[in-house]
Amino acid sequence: MALLRRRLKLVVTVTMVNLFIFIIISRHSSQDKNEHQKVNIPSKPFWTKLAPSSAYWNRQQQFLDLQNNPVLFANYSNVELPDWLNDTSLTSDPCKPNFKVTTRVKDYNSLPDRFKDFLLYMQCRSYPITVDQPNICRESPFLLLAVKSLAPHFDRRQAIRQSWGRAGFIANRTVVTIFLLGNATAGDHHPDLSGMLQYESIRHKDIIQWDYRDSFFNLTVKEVLFLEWIQARCSGARFIFKGDDDVFVNTYRILDFLKGLSEPKARDLFVGDVITNAGPHRDKKVKYFIPESMYVGTYPPYAGGGGYLYSGDIAARLHNVSQHVALYPIDDVYTGMCLRKLGLAPEKHKGFRTFNIEEKYRSNPCAYKSLMLVHPRTPQEMIQIWAWLSSPDLNCQ
Numbered sequence: 001m002a003l004l005r006r007r008l009k010l011v012v013t014v015t016m017v018n019l020f021i022f023i024i025i026s027r028h029s030s031q032d033k034n035e036h037q038k039v040n041i042p043s044k045p046f047w048t049k050l051a052p053s054s055a056y057w058n059r060q061q062q063f064l065d066l067q068n069n070p071v072l073f074a075n076y077s078n079v080e081l082p083d084w085l086n087d088t089s090l091t092s093d094p095c096k097p098n099f100k101v102t103t104r105v106k107d108y109n110s111l112p113d114r115f116k117d118f119l120l121y122m123q124c125r126s127y128p129i130t131v132d133q134p135n136i137c138r139e140s141p142f143l144l145l146a147v148k149s150l151a152p153h154f155d156r157r158q159a160i161r162q163s164w165g166r167a168g169f170i171a172n173r174t175v176v177t178i179f180l181l182g183n184a185t186a187g188d189h190h191p192d193l194s195g196m197l198q199y200e201s202i203r204h205k206d207i208i209q210w211d212y213r214d215s216f217f218n219l220t221v222k223e224v225l226f227l228e229w230i231q232a233r234c235s236g237a238r239f240i241f242k243g244d245d246d247v248f249v250n251t252y253r254i255l256d257f258l259k260g261l262s263e264p265k266a267r268d269l270f271v272g273d274v275i276t277n278a279g280p281h282r283d284k285k286v287k288y289f290i291p292e293s294m295y296v297g298t299y300p301p302y303a304g305g306g307g308y309l310y311s312g313d314i315a316a317r318l319h320n321v322s323q324h325v326a327l328y329p330i331d332d333v334y335t336g337m338c339l340r341k342l343g344l345a346p347e348k349h350k351g352f353r354t355f356n357i358e359e360k361y362r363s364n365p366c367a368y369k370s371l372m373l374v375h376p377r378t379p380q381e382m383i384q385i386w387a388w389l390s391s392p393d394l395n396c397q
């Protein structure tokens with residue numbers, strides 16, 4: 001008897017559920033049918049008119065947004081551009097110094113020189129390439145290692161070549177290593193190293209150099225030029241690592257990690273040491289200081305510039321979207337801004353240690369086995385750690 005009742009209960013429940021699903025589906029399909037009859041067109045724009053931001057970068061971005069989103073432009077088309085936006089519009093040659101900034105940025109005259117230099121050339125994104133390796137990706141690499149370096153850092157580059165940047169076949173995957181350089185200019189009191197650099201470039205065929213002043217605030221220029229370069233010379237690269245020349249990269253671990261990714265995961269890959277909920281430093285003494293006249297707001301999540309790893313697919317998307325994001329003086333924040341515009345966020349991975357590992361583990365070979373990046377490391381340390389990791393005797397539990 002109890003069994004029968006339980007069965008009856010089950011039958012009733014199943015019927016109810018079916019009925020419920022039927023109702024939902026039929027309501028849904030009747031909505032579909034009515035869809036073309038009932039289109040609600042808002043009678044007036046549902047966005048507010050743009051008000052000028054108090055900060056120069058933000059205003060530049062508002063201008064770019066307006067230019068690249070015709071729908072926002074709709075209401076400005078039959079009117080003149082509002083004056084404040086017209087102010088920000090580009091000069092005919094974006095690579096000529098834009099002296100308008102001297103009056104458009106409230107406290108321009110009291111800013112440190114690096115800001116003045118940045119602001120004057122903020123519109124310029126293209127500089128001539130003076131050393132190129134047009135055929136370096138003739139065979140599309142599985143992994144492209146791109147290292148931001150400075151002309152005088154010969155020893156760091158050589159250590160990378162002899163350790164984690166060893167090009168060729170590592171673990172049965174093609175790895176190509178390149179070094180990204182600007183100009184170490186006489187204006188910054190650099191000695192003339194052009195002869196040595198030329199020798200290095202002929203000898204190793206892994207130097208890419210553009211003719212612009214290689215300074216901290218121009219690292220974003222390096223980023224934009226590199227994104228351009230990838231599309232021109234290495235668009236077949238499956239994955240790209242971009243980082244500094246004072247980091248140790250465990251290429252073995254990175255290749256291992258990449259091989260294990262699923263296809264969709266691999267396509268949208270962007271991992272590193274991600275910083276969230278950060279904003280500009282307002283303390284003038286900090287290297288990363290940004291004045292309020294330049295930027296207001298918080299930063300999007302971004303991966304620390306010491307090194308991050310992403311897919312070739314993302315590189316193509318970043319290249320496109322970067323043209324719609326105003327240059328920002330801090331390169332890793334800039335890349336975060338581009339990702340945000342793509343609707344993506346970088347993913348944090350514990351293997352990226354841009355703030356180093358605990359001191360007591362630093363000379364323990366096994367500490368590096370599962371890591372992907374450690375910062376900072378000297379050239380000698382790079383060679384030492386690489387020797388540990390490459391040794392067949394390394395036995396870690």
Ligand SMILES: *[C@@H]1O[C@H](CO)[C@@H](O)[C@H](O)[C@H]1NC(C)=O
Nearest residue numbers: 044045048049074075076078
């Ligand atoms: C947008 O432009 C139309 C046509 O010129 C005008 O009627 C409308 O009031 C404008 N809307 C706003 C919010 O300015």
Ligand SMILES: *[C@@H]1O[C@H](CO)[C@@H](O)[C@H](O)[C@H]1NC(C)=O
Nearest residue numbers: 079080081082083086087089
């Ligand atoms: C910007 O302003 C100048 C004069 O101030 C005017 O000649 C020009 O047409 C304006 N440009 C746009 C796009 O409104």
Ligand SMILES: *[C@@H]1O[C@H](CO)[C@@H](O)[C@H](O)[C@H]1NC(C)=O
Nearest residue numbers: 142169170171172173174259
């Ligand atoms: C090396 O890679 C190729 C293709 O990528 C594959 O066919 C081959 O089996 C791999 N060899 C080893 C030893 O893993």
Ligand SMILES: *[C@@H]1O[C@H](CO)[C@@H](O)[C@H](O)[C@H]1NC(C)=O
Nearest residue numbers: 183184185186194211212213
């Ligand atoms: C870069 O270096 C080259 C050769 O040393 C020099 O001719 C050129 O003027 C430099 N460019 C800049 C922007 O300083």
Ligand SMILES: *[C@@H]1O[C@H](CO)[C@@H](O)[C@H](O)[C@H]1NC(C)=O
Nearest residue numbers: 117118121212213215217218
């Ligand atoms: C960036 O490079 C350009 C071209 O060499 C130079 O004119 C400008 O001053 C540099 N900007 C900074 C912030 O160093």
Ligand SMILES: *[C@@H]1O[C@H](CO)[C@@H](O)[C@H](O)[C@H]1NC(C)=O
Nearest residue numbers: 313315316317318319320321
């Ligand atoms: C980049 O933009 C070009 C030109 O608009 C377009 O053809 C291409 O599909 C875009 N690529 C990506 C990856 O979005």
